[in-house]
Amino acid sequence: MDTRPIGVFDSGLGGLTAVRQLRRVLPGEDIVYFGDTGRVPYGSRGREIIRQYARQDIRFLLSHDVKFIIAACGTVSSTYPPEEAARLPVPFTGVVGATARAAVDATRNGKVGIIGTAATVRSGSYAAVIKDMVPEVEIVARACPMFVPLVENGYVDDGNPVTKLIIAEYLQSVKDAGVDTLILGCTHYPLLKKMIGDFMGDNVTLIDSGKVTAQAAAAALADLGLLNGRGEGGNAHYYVSDTPDNFDELEHRFLGEFAGGPVEKIAIETY
Numbered sequence: 001m002d003t004r005p006i007g008v009f010d011s012g013l014g015g016l017t018a019v020r021q022l023r024r025v026l027p028g029e030d031i032v033y034f035g036d037t038g039r040v041p042y043g044s045r046g047r048e049i050i051r052q053y054a055r056q057d058i059r060f061l062l063s064h065d066v067k068f069i070i071a072a073c074g075t076v077s078s079t080y081p082p083e084e085a086a087r088l089p090v091p092f093t094g095v096v097g098a099t100a101r102a103a104v105d106a107t108r109n110g111k112v113g114i115i116g117t118a119a120t121v122r123s124g125s126y127a128a129v130i131k132d133m134v135p136e137v138e139i140v141a142r143a144c145p146m147f148v149p150l151v152e153n154g155y156v157d158d159g160n161p162v163t164k165l166i167i168a169e170y171l172q173s174v175k176d177a178g179v180d181t182l183i184l185g186c187t188h189y190p191l192l193k194k195m196i197g198d199f200m201g202d203n204v205t206l207i208d209s210g211k212v213t214a215q216a217a218a219a220a221l222a223d224l225g226l227l228n229g230r231g232e233g234g235n236a237h238y239y240v241s242d243t244p245d246n247f248d249e250l251e252h253r254f255l256g257e258f259a260g261g262p263v264e265k266i267a268i269e270t271y
């Protein structure tokens with residue numbers, strides 16, 4: 001039994017899609033969330049910068065005495081070295097492993113699409129893990145760099161004409177390839193899930209990386225004996241690196257019924 005909070009971070013607010021699920025499955029756990037809203041997006045940056053940012057994000061969470069860290073960010077998960085993660089003083093998970101597993105379990109025709117940031121797709125992370133599990137799976141990957149700014153700027157309402165157009169532009173080739181499973185490899189994308197689903201059609205299963213990872217993390221916490229034993233009453237504290245105004249505006253979209261925890265701005269560059 002461990003009463004310390006769970007640490008979750010993302011380049012921005014997309015990781016809140018994982019927090020929402022975590023709060024559903026572990027309602028008694030406390031959560032500390034950091035969203036690097038002052039430096040989002042990470043996905044268009046080079047590997048070394050992303051690693052440096054991830055190290056600061058992790059140091060910030062460790063300064064809050066977290067017991068487990070979730071990188072609720074496809075970009076960090078694809079870029080932060082696993083050897084470094086293994087040396088952290090607490091267990092760490094990204095989103096790639098659990099998401100790849102869910103996609104392999106879901107596909108019926110062996111054709112899986114992966115969408116993510118430029119850095120995620122360039123890294124080949126999801127494809128490598130999937131191929132390791134089932135070598136004959138066919139993979140079509142597409143970077144969708146404009147999705148994150150659309151989500152962070154609130155262009156998420158069903159039928160938004162700008163978003164609809166960009167979805168068609170990015171996803172037509174993935175659809176034409178005949179995938180029956182599509183990994184939303186960036187934790188911002190679930191906010192576009194309805195529109196992406198409408199475009200891809202009913203026979204394509206969408207895998208939400210934040211949701212799947214939260215479920216896997218809950219199972220890992222239980223296995224490691226790290227749960228706090230409470231069935232309810234957990235709270236969440238949110239930290240951001242830019243003004244919290246944007247957070248106040250968007251948290252309802254990301255957190256739904258769990259919106260409303262305290263939010264504070266911190267100076268991430270000092271960590």
Ligand code: DGL
Nearest residue numbers: 011041042043074075187
């Ligand atoms: N949520 C991040 C991810 O999952 C957003 C990427 C970004 O900052 O570009 O990749």
